[in-house]
Amino acid sequence: MHRLWDKLKTYLQNLNLFPSMESVTDAHQFRNEIISTRLFLVLFILSLAILLLYTSVVKITKTVHVPVPSYEEYARLNSSYSQTLSCPCQNISIDYRDILHVNYTLHQFCTSFFLSDEWFEFLSPTVIVGSIDLFAYDFRNTLPSALQAIKSFCNLIDQTMSDSLNRFYSNQFVTASVILYDVFQYQVQALIDQFRLSIINGFWSSLTMVRETTQGNALLSNFLIGYSIYIDRFTNSLVISLSRFDNRCICSTSSTCVRQSSIYIYPVSMPLFTVPNFYIGCYVIESLLQSTLQCFYDQNCIDTVISYVTYSPPITVTALNSSLPSSYSVNTTFNDILRNLMIEQWNSFVKHED
Structure with missing residues (x-):
């Protein structure tokens, strides 16, 4: 296990995904290729992680058609999908x-x-x-x-x-x-x-x-309580209507006089x-x-x-x-x-x- 770990460590340290077409004799160029490899792997792994996180968070909408559902079924679906459920009426x-x-x-x-x-x-x-x-x-x-x-x-x-x-x-x-x-x-x-x-x-x-x-x-009531009717004693033809009720309230100024x-x-x-x-x-x-x-x-x-x-x-x-x-x-x-x-x-x- 120790030797296997050493080999794996050496392999990762020398991993080069961008080798030169010609044999590498320049140490600086070889180091740049190693760094490019490591940078690529880090960015690639990070991109995969972001993609997996995005696909796990984003909801995928799937349209399901339920023909002529009962009210109980509609209520059950509405409790779970109230924001997306749509049930149009045949007669509005x-x-x-x-x-x-x-x-x-x-x-x-x-x-x-x-x-x-x-x-x-x-x-x-x-x-x-x-x-x-x-x-x-x-x-x-x-x-x-x-x-x-x-x-x-x-x-x-x-x-x-x-x-x-x-x-x-x-x-x-x-x-x-x-x-x-x-x-x-x-x-x-x-x-x-x-x-x-x-x-x-x-x-x-x-x-x-x-x-x-x-x-x-x-207008006169049938009991002639609010108003009294008199005949003019001089002409015997002119009918006079006088408002009355009591000393505190008269019907000509207020209809709410009561006793x-x-x-x-x-x-x-x-x-x-x-x-x-x-x-x-x-x-x-x-x-x-x-x-x-x-x-x-x-x-x-x-x-x-x-x-x-x-x-x-x-x-x-x-x-x-x-x-x-x-x-x-x-x-x-x-x-x-x-x-x-x-x-x-x-x-x-x-x-x-x-």
Whole structure:
């Protein structure tokens, strides 16, 4: 082994890959050839090392075509090749109705007994004793109109939602490639949130315009609470409308004037029972927006109101269920309920793999 090592060492020391064509007699030239050989070998080995390192680091892209993959297979491939995976769609657009469904649940008041024909008949003037002599602010006098307004809102919102959903479903979801479920769910939820916001803003803008038009034109309510009509005693033909409410607020300058709604003894205007957080004002809608539905959740309050509606057959009325899951509290104003379209819950079903 020692002799073999010596021979190998001598061979490497005298290795000459660039010998002269003629016999070497010049020691300087021979040394240059040895140095050139060694320099060549070093550069050659270094070049090989660089080439091997480059080929080991650089990724080679190989295109693999998978015909009609399942979603599970697509998700598996995407987890490993998210940067290079491409899965184009045959149809780049699809109707919303084919990929999602939106439904909603209205406030329980909309389906309660308080909006039924039987309840309205119970509160009719022919049933309430002495209704022609009821004080103008009497709760028995104004309640049917307030409930009729709520019923109209329930029907209007339900119809608005139905028409808006039909238009919403006719829109198309456009994508050129397959989308992962999480991303798809996020995009669809953003569409639903935008739809909800547009419906709420559109409904509230229309209601605001109606309210401002009513106030601006000083239209009269059916109870003539905000305005009084007089006939000019000099001409007996000129009708005069005067704004009134109380000393602190008049309907000609503010449509939001309200006072507590109560049941009174006529004609002394003494309150027998005050309805909690329910108001009467210049207009039914304006006073309703500032009121709450607290009394309708309280069985004692309902029984008390019924007790003052005499000369009528007894009926059993159950209060609203305050224990049901709700987005609103008992003390939530009707204004806040209406700002959310009286909707308790939005539910959406998304079909991704279809």
